[in-house]
Amino acid sequence: MIRVRMAPSPTGYFHIGSVRTTLYNWLFAKKNKGVFILRIEDTDKERNRKEFEEDILKNLEILDLKPDELYRQSERTDFYTDHLQKLIKEDRAYYCFCTKEELEAEKKAMEEKGMAPKYSGKCASLDKEEAEKRVKAGEAYVIRLRVPEGKISFTDMIRGEVEFDAGLMGDMIIARNLKEPLYNFSVVIDDILMKISHVIRGEEHLPNTPKQLVIYNALNAKPPLFAHLPLLLNKDRSKMSKRYGDVAVKDYLERGYLPEALINFVALLGWHPQGNQEIFSREELINEFDISRVQKAGAVFDIEKLNWINRQYIAGLSEEDLTAKIEKYIPEEWKINQAMVRAIKPRLDKIGDVKELLMVYFKLPEYDRNLLFWKGEDRDTKNILEKLSAEIKNIEDKEFDLENVTDKITALVPDDKKGDYLWPLRVSLSGSKTSPTPFELLSGLGKEESLRRIQIAVGKLNG
Numbered sequence: 001m002i003r004v005r006m007a008p009s010p011t012g013y014f015h016i017g018s019v020r021t022t023l024y025n026w027l028f029a030k031k032n033k034g035v036f037i038l039r040i041e042d043t044d045k046e047r048n049r050k051e052f053e054e055d056i057l058k059n060l061e062i063l064d065l066k067p068d069e070l071y072r073q074s075e076r077t078d079f080y081t082d083h084l085q086k087l088i089k090e091d092r093a094y095y096c097f098c099t100k101e102e103l104e105a106e107k108k109a110m111e112e113k114g115m116a117p118k119y120s121g122k123c124a125s126l127d128k129e130e131a132e133k134r135v136k137a138g139e140a141y142v143i144r145l146r147v148p149e150g151k152i153s154f155t156d157m158i159r160g161e162v163e164f165d166a167g168l169m170g171d172m173i174i175a176r177n178l179k180e181p182l183y184n185f186s187v188v189i190d191d192i193l194m195k196i197s198h199v200i201r202g203e204e205h206l207p208n209t210p211k212q213l214v215i216y217n218a219l220n221a222k223p224p225l226f227a228h229l230p231l232l233l234n235k236d237r238s239k240m241s242k243r244y245g246d247v248a249v250k251d252y253l254e255r256g257y258l259p260e261a262l263i264n265f266v267a268l269l270g271w272h273p274q275g276n277q278e279i280f281s282r283e284e285l286i287n288e289f290d291i292s293r294v295q296k297a298g299a300v301f302d303i304e305k306l307n308w309i310n311r312q313y314i315a316g317l318s319e320e321d322l323t324a325k326i327e328k329y330i331p332e333e334w335k336i337n338q339a340m341v342r343a344i345k346p347r348l349d350k351i352g353d354v355k356e357l358l359m360v361y362f363k364l365p366e367y368d369r370n371l372l373f374w375k376g377e378d379r380d381t382k383n384i385l386e387k388l389s390a391e392i393k394n395i396e397d398k399e400f401d402l403e404n405v406t407d408k409i410t411a412l413v414p415d416d417k418k419g420d421y422l423w424p425l426r427v428s429l430s431g432s433k434t435s436p437t438p439f440e441l442l443s444g445l446g447k448e449e450s451l452r453r454i455q456i457a458v459g460k461l462n463g
């Protein structure tokens with residue numbers, strides 16, 4: 001039975017790297033008819049915030065990556081305590097009373113001798129009953145696991161054979177006390193109790209894996225298979241970090257990246273499908289996803305690619321859906337029409353850009369009369385605008401759509417004078433160098449507003 005988990009710590013907003021880990025776990029589960037578990041690792045009381053847990057749950061819902069089972073580590077303390085006690089009873093773990101100062105001094109002495117620092121094992125041979133008494137008397141302690149020397153190796157599903165030297169580790173701390181296990185310990189206990197078959201997580205956890213394997217051994221438990229996903233890199237190949245606000249999923253969603261587009265993009269961050277296909281439905285992702293085709297090398301986060309993918313998904317939206325989404329990003333008093341939506345649809349990287357793109361229809365900016373001249377040269381511009389204006393007046397209101405307007409105006413423009421006609425028309429309608437085409441502007445603005453704007457331009461040329 002395939003059982004996988006995503007185990008986020010709610011210490012920050014859910015970020016793109018976590019979406020990728022979640023997605024790969026989720027796809028792996030769906031593909032293998034397994035179970036996808038969400039385990040909130042909320043044991044760090046100082047850094048946890050409920051707000052971040054809510055952010056995780058909300059975004060998983062939006063991204064349609066809901067878990068089959070949900071757990072919180074903060075509700076599972078007894079399990080960790082039980083296992084700590086068991087290890088101490090079996091003498092696989094022991095209480096250590098070394099103070100910070102003692103450990104510091106030990107470390108320094110080793111470094112001076114040119115040795116890699118590790119715990120000397122000073123408390124390893126304390127009398128057990130004696131140690132219990134000291135704990136009961138309230139002396140400060142930690143719990144250490146006895147780490148046998150030797151090699152630890154495992155086969156990572158992405159990286160292949162990985163080997164570590166346990167001899168370098170020293171007896172490691174697994175808990176601050178019986179009620180406060182450290183991260184590596186609680187993760188292993190939970191992965192065992194939750195019968196996790198595959199641990200799929202970020203490469204930053206690779207150094208934890210040998211420590212966790214030592215714990216599995218001490219507990220006589222069979223470890224799961226591991227897959228460590230490649231780091232996410234910025235375009236300059238520097239490491240992408242969750243410290244940058246920019247990687248929070250909520251920021252992307254707020255800017256108007258569609259959830260399906262984000263998923264499609266994130267799926268390709270390190271995984272290479274067999275063919276050249278780049279746009280995948282969820283069903284296709286489930287069918288195609290193959291963890292052995294995930295690369296080892298860091299995966300570059302390319303925002304241009306995300307924009308491109310998002311445009312494909314926007315292109316696939318119906319006009320009604322797109323209009324409803326657009327309305328969330330513009331002032332209430334802006335009444336948008338079909339012609340405007342059609343004009344901006346192919347130009348939208350993300351829905352959040354819509355206000356800027358639509359602005360031209362609702363506000364004519366101040367502009368300099370010289371801007372009306374094609375290539376800076378006034379060649380009968382005023383007459384041309386008046387001719388165009390007359391033609392526009394002749395088009396019936398109900399025929400004022402993109403096709404008809406395009407036909408009527410094009411018929412009027414001499415082939416060798418396109419710039420002389422269409423440039424000033426576009427500038428008079430938009431007041432700007434860059435904008436949708438004059439035909440898109442006309443159909444979006446409507447007859448009355450178009451004529452008013454052309455009149456303003458003519459006025460500038462009179463002045």
Ligand code: GLU
Binds near residue numbers: 008200205
């Ligand atoms: N809680 C860990 C984190 O947020 C992940 C633990 C794991 O996947 O093993 O980075």
